[in-house]
Amino acid sequence: MDRPEQDRDAILGALANLTHGVYVLGTRRGRQMTAMTAAWVTRISERPPCVAVAVREDRYTHGLILESATFSLSVLREDQVDLATHFAETSGEYHDKLLGIPYGLSPSGSPVLLDCLAYLDCKVLDTARAGAHTVFIGEAIAGESYGPDYPLLYDPTEYEEALS
Numbered sequence: 001m002d003r004p005e006q007d008r009d010a011i012l013g014a015l016a017n018l019t020h021g022v023y024v025l026g027t028r029r030g031r032q033m034t035a036m037t038a039a040w041v042t043r044i045s046e047r048p049p050c051v052a053v054a055v056r057e058d059r060y061t062h063g064l065i066l067e068s069a070t071f072s073l074s075v076l077r078e079d080q081v082d083l084a085t086h087f088a089e090t091s092g093e094y095h096d097k098l099l100g101i102p103y104g105l106s107p108s109g110s111p112v113l114l115d116c117l118a119y120l121d122c123k124v125l126d127t128a129r130a131g132a133h134t135v136f137i138g139e140a141i142a143g144e145s146y147g148p149d150y151p152l153l154y155d156p157t158e159y160e161e162a163l164s
């Protein structure tokens, strides 16, 4: 049964207080690379080291993660809001968002930004459904951090155009 609208608003208001970083989620189909911005990402286990990422099923990236069973997370620095906007405002179905962005390949072959705070390379261990999202549980099989800077924290007011 649907919740009354005021309950839903209250729940969404409370959820807005959860803190998130901002990441560029990379994956591939064969040698075709793609990436999108993701904030619904969290660490969930240390042994094995695992993260969970929620990707809406209509994202182009969604099908490619299902096919390749691998993804990477490039952790953005606090000065990289523009990159987060870039990877959110168009779809990889129609645009090569990685064109002109320096990137390398993770050990499992996903694109990783060369200029970021850290990266993780993950293989999909399991999936779960949550409404229109698939939660991909990824075991980190490689990772690196590059600096003492602060990570970018998700602030929806910075993405009003990209999210509209």
Ligand SMILES: Cc1cc2nc3c(=O)[nH]c(=O)nc-3n(C[C@H](O)[C@H](O)[C@H](O)COP(=O)(O)O)c2cc1C
Pocket (backbone or CB within 6 Å): 022, 034, 035, 036, 037, 038, 039, 040, 041, 054, 055, 056, 058, 059, 060, 061, 062, 084, 085, 087, 088, 089, 090, 091, 092, 093, 154, 159, 162, 163
């Ligand atoms: C800051 C920010 C965080 C986002 N986080 C997510 C997310 O966690 N999951 C998701 O499915 N979409 C998220 N999005 C939306 C996707 O980045 C956006 O729809 C993107 O264009 C999808 O690209 P694709 O079609 O190439 O996969 C986010 C957008 C922004 C601006």
